[in-house]
Amino acid sequence: MAATGHCAIGTDLVRTVTESGTPPEARSSGPRRLYQDIARRIEIMLRDGGYAPGDRLPPERELAQRLGVSRPSTREAVIALEVAGIVEVRTSSGIYVRIAGPTSDIRLRHLLSGDPGPGPYEALEMRRLLEGEAAYRAATRLTENDSAALREALAAMRDDGGPVADRGNPADQAFHEQIAAASGNSVLAMMVRELWNARALPLWRRWIERTRTADMHLERVREHKQILECLNAGDGDGAREAMHAHIDAVARRFAQG
Amino acid sequence: MAATGHCAIGTDLVRTVTESGTPPEARSSGPRRLYQDIARRIEIMLRDGGYAPGDRLPPERELAQRLGVSRPSTREAVIALEVAGIVEVRTSSGIYVRIAGPTSDIRLRHLLSGDPGPGPYEALEMRRLLEGEAAYRAATRLTENDSAALREALAAMRDDGGPVADRGNPADQAFHEQIAAASGNSVLAMMVRELWNARALPLWRRWIERTRTADMHLERVREHKQILECLNAGDGDGAREAMHAHIDAVARRFAQG
DNA sequence: AGCGCTCGATTGGTAAGACCAATCCGGGGG
DNA sequence: CCCCCGGATTGGTCTTACCAATCGAGCGCT
Numbered sequence: 349m350a351a352t353g354h355c356a357i358g359t360d361l362v363r364t365v366t367e368s369g370t371p372p373e374a375r376s377s378g379p380r381r382l383y384q385d386i387a388r389r390i391e392i393m394l395r396d397g398g399y400a401p402g403d404r405l406p407p408e409r410e411l412a413q414r415l416g417v418s419r420p421s422t423r424e425a426v427i428a429l430e431v432a433g434i435v436e437v438r439t440s441s442g443i444y445v446r447i448a449g450p451t452s453d454i455r456l457r458h459l460l461s462g463d464p465g466p467g468p469y470e471a472l473e474m475r476r477l478l479e480g481e482a483a484y485r486a487a488t489r490l491t492e493n494d495s496a497a498l499r500e501a502l503a504a505m506r507d508d509g510g511p512v513a514d515r516g517n518p519a520d521q522a523f524h525e526q527i528a529a530a531s532g533n534s535v536l537a538m539m540v541r542e543l544w545n546a547r548a549l550p551l552w553r554r555w556i557e558r559t560r561t562a563d564m565h566l567e568r569v570r571e572h573k574q575i576l577e578c579l580n581a582g583d584g585d586g587a588r589e590a591m592h593a594h595i596d597a598v599a600r601r602f603a604q605g
Numbered sequence: 606m607a608a609t610g611h612c613a614i615g616t617d618l619v620r621t622v623t624e625s626g627t628p629p630e631a632r633s634s635g636p637r638r639l640y641q642d643i644a645r646r647i648e649i650m651l652r653d654g655g656y657a658p659g660d661r662l663p664p665e666r667e668l669a670q671r672l673g674v675s676r677p678s679t680r681e682a683v684i685a686l687e688v689a690g691i692v693e694v695r696t697s698s699g700i701y702v703r704i705a706g707p708t709s710d711i712r713l714r715h716l717l718s719g720d721p722g723p724g725p726y727e728a729l730e731m732r733r734l735l736e737g738e739a740a741y742r743a744a745t746r747l748t749e750n751d752s753a754a755l756r757e758a759l760a761a762m763r764d765d766g767g768p769v770a771d772r773g774n775p776a777d778q779a780f781h782e783q784i785a786a787a788s789g790n791s792v793l794a795m796m797v798r799e800l801w802n803a804r805a806l807p808l809w810r811r812w813i814e815r816t817r818t819a820d821m822h823l824e825r826v827r828e829h830k831q832i833l834e835c836l837n838a839g840d841g842d843g844a845r846e847a848m849h850a851h852i853d854a855v856a857r858r859f860a861q862g
Numbered sequence: 863a864g865c866g867c868t869c870g871a872t873t874g875g876t877a878a879g880a881c882c883a884a885t886c887c888g889g890g891g892g
Numbered sequence: 893c894c895c896c897c898g899g900a901t902t903g904g905t906c907t908t909a910c911c912a913a914t915c916g917a918g919c920g921c922t
Contacts, residue, residue, distance in 0.1 A: 440913040
């Protein structure tokens with residue numbers, strides 16, 4: 349039945365399966381890995397195939413056969429979708445749909461569709477909102493531990509020479525994440541961390557390179573110091589303002605290039 | 606060897622395995638899948654093993670041997686970590702560390718450590734902040750399409766009988782996500798969606814059940830209507846206020862139980 | 863006839879071995 | 893000194909096989 353039914357457009361069939369000795373691999377864009385292809389196809393199948401949350405997908409073996417790939421590869425794809433929260437796997441029972449809509453996960457989107465991800469400006473807008481709020485909340489609930497950790501991060505930042513190639517700017521990131529953690533809301537902390545981790549995406553490398561100059565680094569340190577002072581003083585509004593000023597400055601430095 | 610050790614009840618040893626180095630190993634909770642175990646062990650290895658971003662991990666084969674598992678299982682774990690953004694796999698080159706700190710991904714955390722995830726209150730706090738801001742921005746840039754989609758979602762919500770078991774409340778979710786999408790910031794939209802999808806976590810089921818009554822549903826519809834009116838009027842501040850009032854009401858209804 | 867129980871088919875979980883292709887690195891030739 | 897070229901390394905994929913948990917259907921007991 350479905351044997352030859354996969355006319356899929358852009359994706360086409362990656363391989364002709366079993367006995368075919370021809371690995372054409374006319375992959376349109378880059379040497380993507382098979383499990384990513386499969387995951388994307390399954391996701392499309394969920395969206396356009398009339399699947400609703402709670403529905404059960406075909407068994408692994410059938411899925412593999414229908415997609416013309418091996419079971420291990422299919423398993424890899426299913427695991428990717430499981431980690432991304434799109435499906436749920438119940439042992440000996442089946443694979444079930446969790447959410448039907450398009451993927452919300454930034455990383456899986458990037459892996460699956462080559463989506464470059466959100467631009468730095470959008471992310472900075474969000475950092476302004478989230479980290480400003482985090483600073484405000486942190487000011488009134490800062491513990492001695494938090495304060496010490498922030499001092500340490502600031503000192504580390506003073507010492508190192510700014511962003512390091514290939515590993516971002518650990519001290520900078522630590523400072524911001526520490527504030528987010530001190531806000532008392534784990535979701536807020538998680539989102540801030542996610543925004544910072546997104547900098548590893550290709551789009552951001554250039555930006556990080558561009559702001560590695562020594563004077564920009566000094567500016568950053570000064571702005572951080574200002575934020576820390578407000579936090580230590582318990583001045584929530586001041587902390588928010590200082591954070592906003594800092595991120596506005598980051599955006600300005602970025603635009604200068 | 607552990608061959609005869611399966612006195613356990615249901616879960617006991619997942620495998621007997623060759624003569625592997627790591628026997629049954631007391632799994633604390635539930636019959637986790639092997640790849641999750643491996644992923645967790647690798648993550649610990651990254652954190653405590655002195656790995657920094659950019660470092661290369663041992664080859665798959667060696668990793669598998671060292672952990673006492675097969676290569677396919679190891680690959681599954683690596684893919685999970687890759688989707689979560691913790692490592693990066695370069696074909697024919699190796700597996701490289703992307704971020705060193707603890708996992709930021711809510712889903713992977715849940716999978717790996719059984720973490721129940723953030724509570725509804727924390728998430729509602731964030732929804733108030735994010736969706737309030739989204740409503741404010743959407744008010745000044747609402748297109749006719751957005752408006753139509755919102756009207757449709759509101760109508761759908763009026764029709765259906767409130768939250769449906771096992772699939773949340775599609776119309777409600779659609780309304781909120783549409784506003785977030787209309788905010789013009791894709792990161793904001795993504796985060797809002799992520800918050801809504803988090804409701805699938807076990808912790809939230811009870812809450813959704815509890816607010817299924819007809820009168821609560823009517824309240825929700827009324828509040829949505831209010832928000833939509835502000836949006837259509839281009840009243841940003843009013844939209845934010847209406848959204849805040851709505852989510853405060855949601856929190857209140859939740860607490861009533 | 864109704865109920866519980868067992869057994870087997872289904873389905874995910876894991877392992878082992880093999881081969882391919884891209885990459886990397888070092889040695890040899892220009 | 894630089895370029896080119898192989899082989900070793902390393903991930904990518906397939907095939908096969910078997911184990912274990914689940915679930916439902918049919919059988920036997922009450």
